[in-house]
Amino acid sequence: MLDNSLSDEATRQFQICNSCRYCEGYCDVFPQLFSLPEMSAAQATHLANLCHNCRGCYYACQYAPPHEFDLNLPAVLAELRQDTWERHALPQALARVFHAHGVAVAAALIAGFALLFFAMAALRPEAGEGFYAYLSHNAMVLIFAPAFVLPLLGLALSLRSYWREIGGGWVTWADLKRMGGSVARMKNLSGGAGQGCNFEQGARYSNARRHAHQATLWGFLMCFAATSVATLMHYGLGWEAPYPFWSPPKLLGVPGGILLCLGTGALAWLKLRADRDLGAARVWGGEMAFVVLLFTVSATGLALYAATGTGAVPALLAIHLGAVLAFFVLTPYTKMVHGFYRVAALLKRG
């Protein structure tokens, strides 16, 4: 069910924005808002997912609380986004638990560790090189293929349902180009003039969050590419792991892992300094746990590589793979979905 009180509140605030328009230059939300002949719940949902929570409009707002108009657009749009993600998730109950509760994410992480320790103990191969000495390639595929494919399948169904709700049509090449350019530069966190957004320093602009997010995004994509390339090399070229440093998987994975580590570390640090009431305050714990989970994935991956040839490898391998497993399985139910919904929102023509 769509939470009507949220979209009604967003619509109330949008109406005030529409009569003011001072914030037109900050991001994509306002020009799209001002071009709408009439606001609907579906449009409010779309604009909420387009909002990157840069908070520029809040700090510039002459009607921010305690003004009686009580405008806090970043917060109400964050709540509405959150509602979108939980409403379209399959099943919704899992999304409600993991989005909101960091403890649940931590429990999933521990379950991931446990499963991997157990698998490595139970399925210890007789022979194998590198990591495969501790867990065979087939065992890894057996665990990770469904853990990767099933959540993505569920997410795809959720996105389809979202796309229909907001009335998204066919996507053109121009839409893809616009979206790609926006994501690559994180345009909607630029503040409109490159001065950045308002996050850890309140009313002062800063690019720290934008850069931390870019490091996280690019780091994640490089790590993902490293795994994809390795899969292709394994099945296509018969070139099996372990790979040397001067090989595509390592050249993508090592800098990617470092970027991801730095990016998520910075995001967590910034998040501690920002005002929680300008986001979806009820899911702060879940959001923070997700950032820490991504950090754990990257940090343990780097530690594992650094430990090559030492006795720490089996334990680190279990911990790293456990974290990766938890991350994959939780993808449709954590902040990870924001990227997919955001891309959809950017693809929709205003």
Next chain:
Amino acid sequence: MSQYDVVVIGGGNAALCAAIEAAETGADVIILESAPKHMRGGNSRHTRNFRCMHQGPLSVLTGTYDETEYYDDLLLVTKGQTDPDLARLAIRESESCLPWMERHGVIFQGSLSGTLSLDRTNAFFLGGGKALVNAYYACAEDLGVTIRYNAEVRHVDLSEGRFTAAILTDGTRIEGRAAVLASGGFQADLDWLTRAWGPEAANFLIRGTPYNRGVVLRDVLDQGAVSVGDPTQCHCVAIDGRAPKFDGGIVTRLDCVPYALVVNRDGARFYDEGEDVWPKRYAIWGRLVARQPDQIAYAITDQKAQGLFMPPVFAPVKADTIEGVAQLLGLSGDSLRQTVAEYNAACRDGTFTPGVLDGLATDGLDPPKTNWARPLDTPPYYGYMLRPGVTFTYLGLKVTERAQVQGAHGLLPNVWAAGEIMAGSILGQGYLAGFGMTIGTVFGRIAGQEAAAYVG
């Protein structure tokens, strides 16, 4: 007890420009802002642009806007009630102010949607006036300026013929070697407004900050400072009658009048709604409504007018009949129906063209509607409430070209004034969009430089 080089009284644009200029010379500066931190910035937090002279493209401004054209625009709205020397100074200095503003953190954007007519003359602040105020406070903090919020000055000590200290409402005495008075007008003091205007003023809405109560202005005038500007006058526009008493700002404007029929409490029309395009008429409608019983008026449109003006922040009442609208507005259905019938009968055929004077006038109606007169005949009908909204008052301190305040016995040697508190020196009546920020920036900077030179 504290001692500063420069005491800046006020916390809006003019005060901040003065504080920044003075602090940049190394002076020890304090800002006394009467509002709490979240309400800082006076009326500047409601502004959106800066009217700027430029001899060619400058930042976001296109084309050229020279001194002559700017001054002519000003004369047109003030009907000649302006000090030519100070006005020309403000205009000339505005050009160098824009880059100065950018260097101190202000970010400009092109004109907002719906304000294309200003894209050559006015540079808009990204995020509006509060973003500008935030940028200046950050800049002042970085320069080491002491900032006191909730610091309302009750008295300015001029007893020795010069400034010695500002005394806060809690009795704290802030001593300084020089003072910049930049604490705005008195429009938020309804008692003062009522004394000046008459009892009707009690029904006026105040568009800006509730903190501009004119305490410092009154105190300094009581000590013999020379005043300028008509004390009975204020800039007063017609705004949405449901706006909050204070601080409603830009969103309470109501742009429907040219496409509407406007009646008073008794359901009678009282002025030509179509006299001119709205940007040239909204300022007189505040006075027109103020003269009506209970200081209230109602604008009625039909379906045809929807989408012709900026969306109002409060949804209008809506009904399928004129009587229905009257009922929702608390008006007599009979009078309104009769007024509409007379108006409709006076409308004639012709081409309706929104936004330009189309000459589509009523025939034989008093008062006439001389443009955009189309019959109200397409339901649903919409009703809007109008009240006078005060933007600022004209009474101010008389200053020199160097922003120095004129005392009872000549110039006060160490007191300067900037912003709304002295804008009456330049604006005798009327208003030009973005000119208040020009006056505040130009004279704020001058006041800061002069005060710093005096103490330095």
